[in-house]
Amino acid sequence: MATTEIGMAAGGVAADRPDATARRALIASAVGYAMDGFDLLILGFMLSAVAAGLALTPAESGSLVTATLIGAVAGGILFGMLSDRLGRVRVLTWTILLFAVFTGLCALAQGYWDLLAYRTIAGLGLGGEFGIGMALVAETWPARYRARASSYVGLGWQAGVLAAALATPLLLPLIGWRGMFAIGLLPAIVSFVVRRTIGEPALFLDRAARPRQGNALRLLVKDARSTRISFAVFILCSVQNFGYYGLMIWLPTYLSTAMGYSLTKSALWTVVTILGMCAGIGAFGHLADRIGRRPTFILFQAGAAIMVVVYAQLDSPAALLLGGAAMGLFVNGMIGGYGALISELYPTEARATAQSVLFNLGRGVGGFGPLVVGALASQYSFSLAIGLLAVIYVIDIGATLMLPETKGVELE
Numbered sequence: 001m002a003t004t005e006i007g008m009a010a011g012g013v014a015a016d017r018p019d020a021t022a023r024r025a026l027i028a029s030a031v032g033y034a035m036d037g038f039d040l041l042i043l044g045f046m047l048s049a050v051a052a053g054l055a056l057t058p059a060e061s062g063s064l065v066t067a068t069l070i071g072a073v074a075g076g077i078l079f080g081m082l083s084d085r086l087g088r089v090r091v092l093t094w095t096i097l098l099f100a101v102f103t104g105l106c107a108l109a110q111g112y113w114d115l116l117a118y119r120t121i122a123g124l125g126l127g128g129e130f131g132i133g134m135a136l137v138a139e140t141w142p143a144r145y146r147a148r149a150s151s152y153v154g155l156g157w158q159a160g161v162l163a164a165a166l167a168t169p170l171l172l173p174l175i176g177w178r179g180m181f182a183i184g185l186l187p188a189i190v191s192f193v194v195r196r197t198i199g200e201p202a203l204f205l206d207r208a209a210r211p212r213q214g215n216a217l218r219l220l221v222k223d224a225r226s227t228r229i230s231f232a233v234f235i236l237c238s239v240q241n242f243g244y245y246g247l248m249i250w251l252p253t254y255l256s257t258a259m260g261y262s263l264t265k266s267a268l269w270t271v272v273t274i275l276g277m278c279a280g281i282g283a284f285g286h287l288a289d290r291i292g293r294r295p296t297f298i299l300f301q302a303g304a305a306i307m308v309v310v311y312a313q314l315d316s317p318a319a320l321l322l323g324g325a326a327m328g329l330f331v332n333g334m335i336g337g338y339g340a341l342i343s344e345l346y347p348t349e350a351r352a353t354a355q356s357v358l359f360n361l362g363r364g365v366g367g368f369g370p371l372v373v374g375a376l377a378s379q380y381s382f383s384l385a386i387g388l389l390a391v392i393y394v395i396d397i398g399a400t401l402m403l404p405e406t407k408g409v410e411l412e
Contacts, residue, residue: 018149021198022140026149028194029133030156032096035187036126037160039103040068042180043119045168049177050115060112064119069367071123073360079128080356084216084349087200087208088136091352095132096191099125103184122184127363131356138343138351139201143408144289147296150339151285157335158278165271203411207348216353219346228402229345230358235399236297237338237359239392241366243304243331246373246389247273250382251324259320269317269324276325280333285340292407293341297400303330305393312387344406351411 018026043065051061075095083091102122109115133153141149172180221227251270255261261269280300288296307327314323338359346354376385 016142016144018141018145022137022142022149024198025136025140025201026152028092028190028198029129029137029153030159031190032092032129032133032187032194033153033156034160034163035096035099035184035190036129037157038164039099039122039126039160039184040065041161041164042168043068045164046172046177046180049172053177054109054111054115056112060116064116066367067116067120068123068126069363071120072127073364075124075127076131076356076360076363077127077353078124080131080353081216083128083132083135083352083356088132088139088204088352089194089198089200092129092132092136093191093195095125095128096187096194097125098122099129100185100187100191104182104188106184107178107181127360128356131354131359132352134339134355135343135352136198136201138339139203139348139411143410146343147288147293147337147340147407148282148285150343151281151288151336153339154281154285154335155278158274158281158332162271162274162278165274203348212349216350217357219350220354220357229404230354232399232402233342233345233354233358234361236334236396237362238365239362239396239399240332240334240338241363242369242372242392243308243366243389244335244369245366246369247308247327247331247386250370250373250377250385255320259315269321272321273324273328276328277332279325280329280331281336283329284333284336288337288340288407292405293337293344294400294403294405297334297337297341298397300330300334301393301396301400304334305390305397307331308389308393309387312383341403341406343411344409345403347412 047061047064050056050064051058079091079095082094099122102118102125106115106118106122109118130153134150137149137153138146168180171183175182219226220230248270251273255269284296284300287299304327307323307330311320311323311327314320339355342355342358343351373382373385373389376388
């Protein structure tokens with residue numbers, strides 16, 4: 001896997017501070033991931049308007065989200081492997097452009113089937129952006145700043161979610177759901193800027209000139225150690241997505257149903273939870289660069305296990321407000337560490353594949369989070385369903401203990 005840090009970047013350049021290329025790579029990756037978060041959340045806000053406009057059934061409306069996530073899993077696998085062969089910047093450009101064009105085409109949809117096709121293909125682009133962007137950032141930033149740089153990419157998603165939460169209520173009445181989808185064309189400009197201003201990382205070019213060790217997917221399970229590491233990372237990604245979607249999909253319902261909050265109040269309390277997540281992501285990256293990847297993951301996993309149990313017991317508005325922020329900090333703060341951790345566990349010729357495949361498979365598992373939480377809530381109670389999420393974070397700690405510490409390693 002990775003070797004001990006020697007304080008030098010590829011090509012013998014001192015790896016002490018990020019340069020202009022590194023900063024541009026970070027901005028491009030974060031903006032791409034922000035558009036992913038923006039798109040998925042506005043889709044949720046607009047489902048009723050889209051259903052009314054195209055006369056969709058509830059099942060058809062829900063399948064649009066499912067199709068997007070299925071496309072994301074397939075796109076993560078496809079574009080991750082292509083990125084390891086053809087280049088980070090080139091394939092990242094393709095994914096952003098694909099996502100933008102087919103999101104824009106949704107504005108022209110005349111019925112269920114063409115909209116379903118557009119959403120599925122847009123999902124392909126969406127799935128590729130996270131893993132490739134994380135690999136690009138990891139390969140351009142110095143080892144001592146790698147975790148915090150990866151966390152800034154993770155913050156992109158939260159920025160997109162917050163932007164959607166603020167912009168959709170204002171813009172939807174003015175431009176309608178077709179106009180909202182048309183906004184999705186804006187990332188096409190980002191893809192042009194990325195292609196014009198960012199070159200391939202020197203590390204990737206250096207490895208691309210050498211003979212390949214084999215198929216990138218096979219490198220994830222090439223021996224017992226690699227297989228164990230990939231299995232552990234898959235668990236981490238699954239728990240991350242399961243907890244996030246399980247909480248975020250049902251949190252407004254929990255606040256309105258169990259606590260009797262109005263829609264406005266539920267939204268406000270949910271936004272505070274999201275802000276807590278933002279703080280957690282940023283804190284995770286800085287802490288991981290200081291004390292190491294494994295200790296930081298374990299700290300946040302333990303915090304998540306404790307806070308979901310505590311949150312399920314709260315009943316006063318002030319306690320739920322503060323408790324939601326603290327729970328969000330731990331539950332989603334871990335997204336700030338995956339980019340650095342996975343990049344350091346795999347060689348350059350399989351790095352984007354590992355990022356995209358393992359995280360998107362975890363996203364597939366995470367898609368069952370709302371289903372499980374909803375089933376437990378209907379059978380027992382929302383508070384019990386949320387509290388039982390603590391179990392998955394205990395499992396997460398066990399998976400983290402299976403991984404080596406990678407703080408400070410120089411990428412292979």
